[in-house]
Amino acid sequence: MQQLLGILFHSIGGFSSASFYVPSYLVKKWSWQTYWITMGFVSWLAMPWIGASLTTPGILEVLGQSPSSSLIQTYLFGILWGFGGLGAGLGLRYIGLSLGQSISLGLSAVVGTIVPAILDGKVGLLVTTTSGGIVVLGLLISVAGIVLCGYAGVIKDRMLTDDQKKESVKEFSIVKGYSMAILGGIMSGCMAIAINAGKPISTEAIKAGTAIVYANTPILILALGGGFTTNFVYSLIYMVRNKSYKDYGIGPSKILLRNYFMTMLSGLMWYGQFFFYGMGETKMGNFSFASWSIHMSSIIIFSNLWGLWLKEWTLVNRKTRIYLWSGIILLIISVFLIGIGNYLEGIV
Known part of the structure; x- marks a missing residue:
């Protein structure tokens, strides 16, 4: 059953995404921009080329033979996604892992699922077929789970004093946190649109001999490259203004080595989410656009589990x-319902 394999890949990607920020807690004496753009260099610039080169024969030829319109659109939507990743990252910084992820990823799930369905002309199937109805039910339950997780985060926020909030989130700011998380969520959905725009690139990769399960990997070069462009410009401005570029060479060598290692680990985890997302999407059948909802649900599940582990919920x-x-359980149910809907569509 290919859908189960797809869910497994999405779950691995979700765990990778939910975990990427955890190593940052061990990064010391670096500004946030120093950490963020160094992590981005690994995840958005270096790893996409490495991943594509390892899975796609003649990657440069594949890109050269792909339609220019697809290349441009993939890159541009990647730039927009870059704004989303930046906003979501700032949301985590200001309101914590659990609440920040729930808000950003909840909005991202809606945008990243509905827009590709519209672009592919498959919205009608969701309301005219039994399999589509099951997928819609899964999406609705996913939204309900996201809302419950987010509501729990809101209650937590109301119950704790500012001093208690800062015990787990040192730079806590409710206005900055919510604003960035909402903006990040809406714009983050553009990654699903970027991957959808890059389908002609996948077609060329398969023609070149790439295994279908890795067909989406070359798309990440452009999609994540667009995200790197956005974040690099933002981070460079602040690094010059604050002179935080000095972080790279100042301080005890032991701390510097740990910072570089932990930041690279964060980058590998961030890239891992899309590497496995691309693999999972190839296994989900005719409703593959619903993969984005599965991916987001998986991230929220694991991010909240990390929040529990990091004691963000200790005082509630x-x-x-x-x-x-209850939200986590609903999200798990939604993942399997979407998988069942895809399976039923495949056997009709």
């Missing part, structure tokens, strides 16, 4: 934890 009451766990 039992009722709030019930809301959180």
Whole structure:
């Protein structure tokens, strides 16, 4: 059953994405921009080329033979996604992993699922077929799970004092956090649109001998490259203004080595989410656009589990934890419902 394999790949990608920020807690004496753009260099610039080169024969020829319109659109939507990643990252910085991820990824799930469905002309199938109805039910349950997780985060926010919030989120700011998380969520959905725009690139990769499961890997060169462009410009401005570029060579060598290692680990995890997302998307059948919802649900599940592990929920009451766990359970159910819908569509 290919859909189960697809769900497994999406789950690995979700875990990778939810985990990418954890190593940053061990990065010391670096500004946020120094960490962010160094992580981005690994995940958005270096790894896409490495991943594509390892999975696609003649990657340069594949890109050269792909339609220029597809290359340009993929890159441009990647730039827009870059704004989303930047906003989402700032959201994590200001309101914490659990709440920041829930808001950003909830909005991203809606945008990244519905827009590609519209572009592919498959919205009608969602309301005229049994399999489509199951997928829609999965999407609705996913939204309900996201809302519950987010609501638990809101309750947590109301219950804790500013000093308690700063115990787990040192730069806590509710206005900055919510604003960045909302902006990041809307724009982050552009990655699903970028991958959809890059389908002609996948076609050329398959013609060149790339295994279907890796067919989306070359798209990431342009999509993530666009994201790097956005984040590099932003980070460079702040690094020059704050002179934080000096972070790269100042300080005890032990701390510097740890910072570089942890930042590279973050970058590998960030790239891993899209590497496995691309693999999972190839296994989801006619409703592959729903992969984005599965991916987002997986990230929210694992990010909230990390939030529990990092003690972001230690000081909240039992009722709030019930809301959180109910949301997580609904998200798990939604993932399997979407998988079942895709499976049924494939056997019709």
